Amino acid sequence: MTTADFDTILPLAVLTSWACVLLLIDLLIPRGRKGITALLAALGLLVTLGLTLSQWGTQQSGFNGMVVRDGFSGFVNALLAVSGLLGIALAYGYIKRMRLERGEYYTLLLFSLAGMMLMAQATDLIVVFLALELLSIPLYVLAAFARPDVRSEEAGLKYFLLGAFSASFLVFGIALVFGATGTTSLNGVLSASAISDAPVLLTMGAALILVGLGFKVAAVPFHMWTPDVYQGAPSSVTAFMASGAKIAGFAALLRVFASAFPALGDGMTDVLWALAAMTMVLGNITAIAQTDIKRLLAYSSIAHAGYILMAFVPFANPKVQAVSIAAGLFYLVSYAITNFGAWAVVITLEKAEGKGLAIADYAGVARRYPALAAAMTVFMLSLIGLPPTLGLIGKLYLFRAVIAGGFYGLAIIGVLTSLISAYYYLRVVVVMYMREGAPTRTREFWLDLTAAATATVTVLVSLVPAPLFALASDAVLQLF
């Protein structure tokens, strides 16, 4: 390992080492004061974020082309580090309140983040697999963190079984790709597939990789685990999972498809089209029937995977490829921010033993906690895609890419499902503002800060989106 190799993964290496050290430090921190671990974990993440930003825009390949550091990975990793910080902010008071406070919560979160970051940097399918396992295993444990609560245990087990199942698809896909091209490096696959015209093995391999990662991002029909796991896992874990795992999964998909499989455009475009359409339709329609806010957000998360999948559909069209991937990245940012905000509200209203999670429990929130209700309204509007929120801008960016690619049908499905989604997101608003009730919340500094900050960003960045647009479109420049 040379210093150049090390330099490629510097933030990641720091994060992983810090997570290991923290595991030891945590032993010395007395029970009941695990907040210190949270602060130390956040400190590590801040350093990681700082290092990521200090390497912004530079490009370097390391470990014989197994990993790379470029604009794309910088963008995704910065977003992941921020997600991690928000994830810690949400967990800080919540796990104490729910009597789940154990120091390993934060170390597991850091390890999972390390996997996610590696995912964004991987330029070899083997590393993709490695990163997937590194991100998943801590998440399995986190999902079951509320043991001996049966639902949490069930969530962890379910997530683990289906995750293992999906990983096997990924491995099999990688094997087939290797069989077809004789290499697992993304560049190698690209040049090998440029010579011969897309052998069946390669197509099958790519399809299986899509299945494997499709599980992680909760795309239909690989979404079955999502509602149960999201509902069963502790809310702070779900919030982190919904954003982090999605960002990482999509980062890997975006990179793999854009840089290794453009030759498969003909066949895969239709598949991706159908996958995106199904995910949007099913996610949104099933969400209508939900009465539990966690399940609602789970289906919402599925639906949003569908929107992001739209960014893949034109992946083989060199003219719109860059803009659609940038749109996908932008959408990930808008989804992550909105999602964390919405979960902060959910967590602040959640009570012990899973109470306070029915949408009906939100009755009267607007009267008693007007600021909280206003923030939640902003998040709901953003998830629908209405002004003045980031969600609208993200959707516009995505739809523009889809239209530029000529996929009018998909764009129409996209907007129509947004309309459907308006119905169930608005129901939350209806209950908060138009029904009477006596809700109670847990007031906690970090939760309030997260909700306020994400709501502010959601509105402000939607008014001045140009810098974020520029960042997202610069990030994909080095991909091709």
Add this chain to the structure above:
Amino acid sequence: MDFLLQPLTLVTFFPLLGVLVLLFLDSDNKNALRWTALVTSLITFVISLWVLTMFNAKDPALQLVSRYDWITVAGWNIQYHLGVDGLSILLLLLTTFLTPISILSTWTAVEERVKDFMLFFLLLEVGMSGVFLAQDLFLFYIFWEFTLVPMYFLIGIWGGPRRIYAAIKFFLYTMAGSILMLLAILWLGIYAGTFSVPELIANGNIPANVQLWLFLAFAAAFAIKVPMWPLHSWLPDAHVEAPTAGSVILAGVLLKMGTYGFLRFNIPMFPQAALQAAPWIALLATIGIIYGAAVSYAQPDVKKLVAFSSVSHLGFVMLGLFALNAEGVSGAILQMVNHGLSTGALFLLVGMIYEQTHTREIAVYGGLWKLTPVFGAIMLIISLSSMGLPGLNGFVGEFTILLGAFGSVAIGNAWFAIISALGVIMAAIYILFMFQRMFLGPQGPVVAQMKEHGHSIRDLNWREIATVAPILLFVFWIGLYPKPFFDLMAPAVDNLLSILQTAALAVP
């Protein structure tokens, strides 16, 4: 500072200052909240009058333009671009005029959550002014969708018994149309590389077959908003359930956003498609006129009657717009204002009596005029204005529209105008029938019922008279001397027609 002090920016965003002040006020101090909102909206009205004084009525172009680059990265070319011309100046004034009136009408009607009410009302004003001033499609879309949110809350929180149903129906219907428009906007942005409306109109090189699709996508959004038959079914629910002030703004301004959309975007941006679609739109408009009038006649609920009369009146506006000649279009623009005034006033008056009796059923009223002479007289004037009596504002608009439609080449068939003229007669029937049942004849049971509870029906108080008096002024002014209003829009209308002319010649 330079940016904020531009007249159009100022008139659009000034209500936000009121929102800011409201946020810091105590929610129990209801009068302070009401005064803040009223004063804010009055200042906004004064600013819009200032805009009017700077407006040069002889110039057909966009004026007082405020234009800055907004998002010009990543292949986007979006500008913050506000401008006003003869097509929009009256609608801007209508917005800023009706808002303080509506706020004044809530003085005793809204007692619950006054702070939230005023917040949403001022936010709504920002959205509405923005819609009429935005000259960039992207910016327009943001304002357009934004108006949905405050209106949704106004209906949903302060509305009648079925308010939640009505609010969601309103929201989903309107959004259903606008998302199709969104796709068309994005397509145009990619195709032309700009979202600027004047540039899109000037370049005017959209292929004819695409024009029709884009026309339909935009029309979907606007036709629902107008609402044109058969897309009107959200309107009665929203109107009936909305609080009085909400109904006034809904009828007075929000519906105009639909007709304005046709005028500003559909006709000049897709002129060939507009020429093609004119007979079909005239057909739907005529059906709407007759249908709206017939259904109004059958309503037992006075608010519903007024709501359905809007379907009929807006049919006239659409007929005039798609006559695509000078009489039709200018009549339609004037009729937009007229409808805003008359129907707005009708909703105000209905709200005033409802506040006392808590019923809107026509059958329980009767003989009101004797008890409330001032109320009866004002109601009569407004009713006559709404049905189009010569000398009052409604007549001028409807007459000009029918004149335009009768001789319209684009519609190509005088029968639409003739059948629509029947609508004017039908309007007289349903309005006068309503007036007769409520205000004339023997006293209705509601009076006795109120007596049992120790109340009596009182006439309008000074605040209520002050609320409707400004509208009465314009009812007479436009009815007797409409020239200044036509003068304001004439050059812009001529400009619009010349665009159509060029397009008509380009058709092989």
